[in-house]
Amino acid sequence: MNSWLRKNPQVRSIRVAAADLNGQPRGKRIPTRFADKAIEDGTRFPFSVLNLDIWGEDIDDSPLVLESGDKDGVLRPTERGFMPMPWLESPTALLPIWMYHDDGRPYAGDPRHALNAVLQRYKQRGLTPVCAVELEFFLIDDSGRKLQVPPSPRTGKRRQAGDILSMRALDQFDNFFTDLYDACEEMDIPADTAISEAGLGQFEINLMHCDDALRAADDAWLFKMLVKGLARKHGFAASFMAKPYPDYPGSGLHTHFSVLDAEGENVFDNGGPEGTDMLRHAVAGCLAAMAGSALIFAPHENSFARMVPGNHAPTGISWAYENRTSSIRIPSGNPKARRIEHRVSGGDVNPYLMLAAVLGAAINGIEDAQEPPAPITGNAYEQDLPQIPCDWQSAIDLFENDPHVARIFAPELIRNLVLTKRQELQYMEELNPEEKVEIYLDTV
Structure with missing residues (x-):
């Protein structure tokens, strides 16, 4: 070093x-x-x-x-x-x-060690998870009382609407994104595609897949730190806050993962679109632990403002093939790249705990050879499905006592996180909406 x-x-x-x-x-x-x-x-x-x-x-x-x-x-x-x-x-x-x-x-209370403990369970079975994350964030002018999109350094104008996959939206902040990609090179963070998203000043950058989940979590943690710091250097804020604008979709942090065996073969690939028995077992584990892990995927009061029906964030516990309304999606494409996309997390998560929860739930399902319910078709929001907790208090209570969570995280970490969130819940009740936004904007 x-x-x-x-x-x-x-x-x-x-x-x-x-x-x-x-x-x-x-x-x-x-x-x-x-x-x-x-x-x-x-x-x-x-x-x-x-x-x-x-x-x-x-x-x-x-x-x-x-x-x-x-x-x-x-x-x-x-x-x-x-x-x-x-x-x-x-x-x-x-x-x-x-x-x-x-x-x-x-x-045991260190989030990075929590993820490493999950990875040891894979290693004992001769398995290696391969992970990639997609991080959404907002560029925000927070210099006044009202949050708004920063003026474009190129035009001086503010974009007043979301603009999905817009080249113009990316070009308006070209200097920032050029500096961001240069910085990712310096820090060895594998930043790949950037796109504009549906929210005001919202963008997404994908990090390349990695066969070291600790490194993938490091990359996400460091990337969030970098984006927020570099934005301030450019004169505005960047935030991974789940829902800064009430009338626009929030920011997610989607995770794609597959699993390799000792020979480096993808254990989810059966040569066809449906995937293997082990893929179904991993899906079943993820579904079983989803409600109990909601506190990991939505760790803050503001997190739950994102999780409303029909707003690009899953609310029901389900899985499906090539369906972005479900909480677990199996993407189509080359069978050799068959993988699971976990779509529940907001951008405001701790990447170490999030990956530990996702991969820990999957290995629970693999170890037990669990079978999931039938995959859904159609709009998940219109179906009668088990629900992800929709409020902070319920998520805290479920996390504390869920048997699936107890297989993933050490008792000390569960206790520490529950105590932390109960204290935050108590103090957040004393704040007005503007004060809540102020604390979350820079921290998460």
Whole structure:
């Protein structure tokens, strides 16, 4: 890792950062001359730091704080190593880290370790998930009391409507997207296609598929950090908030995944459009855990404003072939690329917890050889289907007690997330709508 710093002598400071339960980067700034210590000895900060609320406050009744004396964990570099932070003015390097106990045990409340634990279940069966994510976000002028689309740097005009797959909408912010793709190259984030979406100033960028789900989650986490930071450098905001505008669709974070066996063959591919038994088992697992995992896919109060019938976000628990109204879609195309698309998550999720929930549910179904109900046809919104929880309180309660969730996440992480969300729910009730938007706009 030091070789990266030697090749980049212009870097004078580093940031070490881990993702908390809300996906917020938590860490420290360190002068470059002390980087060796962060690499060799790790960085120390309290276990409770990965369990803060959306405001960055301690959880009032968390056993991690006063009850335990607010003990430290040790955070060690992930395999990602150093990378630049192109949204800052001065040359700076980011070192992603994750948390351990002093005896070397992974800290179960760390979202990255939660995903890694799920991946070990695949590894024990000789399986490897291959994942890709599609991230939607808004470019927003938040300088006034009312949120609006930033004026185009090219024309000075504001686009007052959504414009799906519009070349003009992309061209209006060409400098931003050029800088974004250059920055993704610098950070080794595999950004692929960009399109305009249905919301005001809404865009989507796909990240290329990856046979390392930890890296795929890293890419999504880093990408969200980059987009938000780079937008501010260009004079406006970028937000992955689920629903900033009441009258337009919200932002999703769709996940595509397949699974390879030890020989590198796609276990979902049977040579035809329907897929294998294992694909059906994985679908069944995803459907069974969907209601209990809703808190992962919709972690904030605003998340549920996106999940309304007929508004491009699934509300019923179902699966289908080539049908974007269902919560699980099996895309068509070359059988060798047969995969599952999980469409429930909003853009405001923690990517580590989201991938852990999706892949954990799928391996539940594979391990148990579960069978799903028949795939639906037609408009899912018009059918009598089991429903995804439509409010925050219900999602919290289901997550706490769901047996499918208990197979995916460690008890400590379940407890920590439930305590966090109950505290946020309580404090959000004291805020007006404008204050809620303000906190979510920059954080998620």
